Amino acid sequence: QVQLEQSGTEVKKPGASVRVSCRASGYTFTNYGVAWVRQAPGQGLEWMGWISPYTGNTNYAQKLQDRVTMTTDTSTSTAYMELRSLRSDDTATYYCARESSSTSADYWGQGTLVTVSS
Amino acid sequence: DIQMTQSPPSLSASVGDRVTLTCRASQVINNYLAWFQQKPGKAPKPLIYSASNLQSGVPSRFSGSGSGTDFTLTISTLQSEDFATYYCQQYNSYPLTFGGGTKVEIK
Numbered sequence: 355q356v357q358l359e360q361s362g363t364e365v366k367k368p369g370a371s372v373r374v375s376c377r378a379s380g381y382t383f384t385n386y387g388v389a390w391v392r393q394a395p396g397q398g399l400e401w402m403g404w405i406s407p408y409t410g411n412t413n414y415a416q417k418l419q420d421r422v423t424m425t426t427d428t429s430t431s432t433a434y435m436e437l438r439s440l441r442s443d444d445t446a447t448y449y450c451a452r453e454s455s456s457t458s459a460d461y462w463g464q465g466t467l468v469t470v471s472s
Numbered sequence: 473d474i475q476m477t478q479s480p481p482s483l484s485a486s487v488g489d490r491v492t493l494t495c496r497a498s499q500v501i502n503n504y505l506a507w508f509q510q511k512p513g514k515a516p517k518p519l520i521y522s523a524s525n526l527q528s529g530v531p532s533r534f535s536g537s538g539s540g541t542d543f544t545l546t547i548s549t550l551q552s553e554d555f556a557t558y559y560c561q562q563y564n565s566y567p568l569t570f571g572g573g574t575k576v577e578i579k
Contacts, residue, residue, distance in 0.1 A: 389568070391516075399508075399516065399559055401568040413566045449515055458506035458563045460527060462515040 356380040358450055358463035365469045366440050374466045376433040376450030383431035384408040389453040390424060390435045392446040393465075400446075404453060405433065440470045474498050474562050478571035484579040485550050493545045493574045495560035500540050504564035507536055507545045510573075511556045519558075520545065550576075 361375040376388065390402040403414035407426040414422055423436045433450055448466045451459035475498040485491050495505065503523040508516035518527040520536040523543055533548045547554055555578055560571040 398573050399510075399561075399570040401561075401570065404566075404568075415567045453563075455563070457521040457525075457527070458504075458518070458561060459508075459516075460518050460521070462518075465515050 356452065356461045358452060358461055360448075360450060360463040360466045363467045363469075365471065368441055368470055368472055370440050370470075371436060371438040372440060372468050373434055373436045374448050374450075374468070376435075376463050378431045378433070378452065381452070383426075384428055387453040387455075388424070388426065388433040389451045389459055391449045391451060391459070393449070394443070394446040397446075402435070402448075407431075407433065437468075440468075442470050444468065445470045473567055474501060474565060474569050476560055476562055476569050476571035478558075478560055478574050480574060481572065482575040482577060484577050486579045487550055487552055489550045491547045491550050491554075491576060493558055493576075495538075495543045495545070495571050497541045497543075497562055501562045501564035503539055504562060505536070505538070505543050506561045506563060507534075508559045508561065509554075509556045510559065516559065547576075 357379045359377045364372050366372050384407045387404050387406050389404045392400050405412045405424040421438045426433045450463040452461040453459045477496045479494045505523040507520040510516045524536045535546045557573045557575045559573045
């Protein structure tokens with residue numbers, strides 16, 4: 355069965371960086387994109403960007419473009435999202451999701467809480 | 473960017489009710505419209521893709537319709553497990569964007 359397993363809770367100070375991992379199983383990793391979506395406490399869903407594990411192509415939300423990097427390791431079927439220069443408003447739960455151009459995000463990870471606090 | 477507007481922001485309904493949620497895009501999105509259900513503390517659950525296609529395992533009481541810029545999600549007979557927040561998302565063009573959500577609460 356398709357599963358996306360994310361890394362654990364993170365607590366970071368302002369200005370630091372965080373890297374969240376998302377290990378995929380149950381399907382051919384390179385056949386689907388991986389999207390990253392975040393949700394601040396009590397708020398809605400925000401699309402952060404997308405990466406193709408097959409090509410390495412990415413597409414980032416403009417507001418995060420200067421601070422975010424998405425990568426994949428096809429040898430371990432793992433996607434990574436790194437966010438730099440963290441601010442308090444980056445406090446959120448971060449989700450990865452398997453994505454295709456036809457069905458959108460059809461499987462999601464369990465979420466990773468990232469708290470940014472001094 | 474394509475703006476997605478959901479209405480109403482919240483609604484109160486009873487078990488057994490028929491409920492209709494609306495999502496409007498700021499431009500034509502060629503039916504690349506998905507719906508998600510989210511419960512507190514949980515990841516979003518995919519319900520519908522391509523405006524009207526049920527994701528695998530989704531109960532048939534959920535249905536989606538619409539085209540162009542206007543879309544609806546209908547729950548034909550509301551069940552207790554359906555009380556949640558629902559989000560639409562356009563995936564026609566980058567950046568992908570979500571609506572603000574509709575919270576379905578118990579009356």
